[in-house]
Amino acid sequence: MKPVVDLNFTGRLAWVLHPAETLRQQLATRLAVLGVEAVGIWPVAEASAPRPDVVFVDVDTGHDEQIPWPAGTAPVPLIGLVRSESPGRLTWALEQGVDAFLPQAALGLVYSTLVIGSAKCAERLRNARREVEVARRAGQRHLLIRAANQVMAREAVDELTALKRLRAFAMARRVSLEDAAALFLDEHELRGRRGGQR
């Protein structure tokens, strides 16, 4: 399904991590037009500060301690405010996994930056979830092999047919093939053990 693009940010809270009060104020004014409340912060947010829905950070002077999540794992859009374009600072921003950049000379473009940053953040989070799921399923391959072997032995079918039956079982249970294999083994090995106890 095509992901829904976020186009309205009314009611969201933004952190603006920037040393200059004037810049923080200018960006807050622009964000207010979009219905976004901005909290100007420098250098580091108090522990009690309300969690943001989006974070703007000055690329020139930003540092890891300001971002309350490990690099690349921010659960909200992270937007780099660009001034000097120095390669080292841009590298830091990319290592932080910024979802979009906003030139500080073009604060009038904050809406498009929010749209792009939110979409890229959603994509980043989807990819992260997918990677976790792929790794989890990869860790269950031995169960899939065991289950396929059992189906082959029990029903005297070849490997392809065994996999096809497991896939049908997975669809009926609305789970992944690997989870279906685990379920199949649980049910059949449990039944086998119960049978043995009688």
Next chain:
Amino acid sequence: MRSGETLRRYRIGLMFSTTGPYAALGRSARDGALMALEEVNAGDVSGVAGLQLDPVTADPGGIPSDYERLTAAMLEGGGVRHIVGGITSWSRKDMIPVLERHAALLWYPCPYEGFECNDHVVYLGACPNQHLVPLVDHVLAAGARRAFLVGSNYVWGWETLRVARERLSARGVEVAAERFVPLGGTDCARLIEEIDNHGPDLIVNSLIGPSNHAFLQALAQHREQGAPCLVVSANQTEADLPDLGPAADGLLSMGAWFESVEGPDTAGFRARIAARYGEDYRASCFFATAYAGVRLLAKGLALAGTDDPRAVFAAVAGAPRQTVLGRVTIDPVTRHTSLIPRLAVARGGIFQILADAGEALAPDPYLTRVAPAAPLRRAPDLRIVS
């Protein structure tokens, strides 16, 4: 001018396509701007005595690249720091980079699709919360069931129809089709055929120029034989009526000004238009907005005592100003203007006001304060197992 006062002369750019695919709109806006300049220069406007505004005109002929070239020529020659002009968003977006390079200011007098707040533009025309949203809400209240959307193939058409589609769909109106016609294109046979097939009871029309005229003429011929269908638009004005003739009858339009608007300044304004351009002249929202824009610019120049664009804008924005559009305020942050939405129907060659909000509605160029439409019901997610 009183004796002893120093005459302050400023050159004001007027960048309107008075030839080309939307010349009728460009001529209308240019006429309004020129009339306001003449009134300021004649000393007829209180509060701006001592100003002499010399027009510097250019006609890009509706050719997008010429807007950039002519804007650069106007600003590079020196002396011009304010331009009143542009009709299409395409033209405005082509002018903006040049305005930014020269720190100049564009006074843009047209309704547009919103989603922009550039520091070198004053948005005098309505944005969607002031035109399309109230228009769609009106037809929803009237009980539309199946809509056909048609617009010119550029950002005005795309964005206004997007807003219309989302708002109509969210309220359960079926959007049968959404079609775009190239700017200046006049071949409407396929569109009429599709409308015939779909049988909508509502057409949202964001066509401009000759495309609009050709479509409404073809639709009028078709409707003589078929079922009645409401046609609504956020960009139809009196500037279109001479070309449309009886084909405009029944057309609903939302605008910030129509000739039939009632107000303390309207009768005098109409009389001055008749005196300047003739009794038969048809003024439009483009005319009135460009006129109001020049008057606001003059006020800013007088208050600031300089033509520095930032100072002029700061002087005129943020406070209510009486204009021919009503009592309006330019928002200092969004740079958009509060306007009074007026709903009118074309009948017998004029637009008759059906509803007048009476008070200016604050601009919301990013539609952040418009109540979001209820979400659509979606089919449950199906899982495909791999």
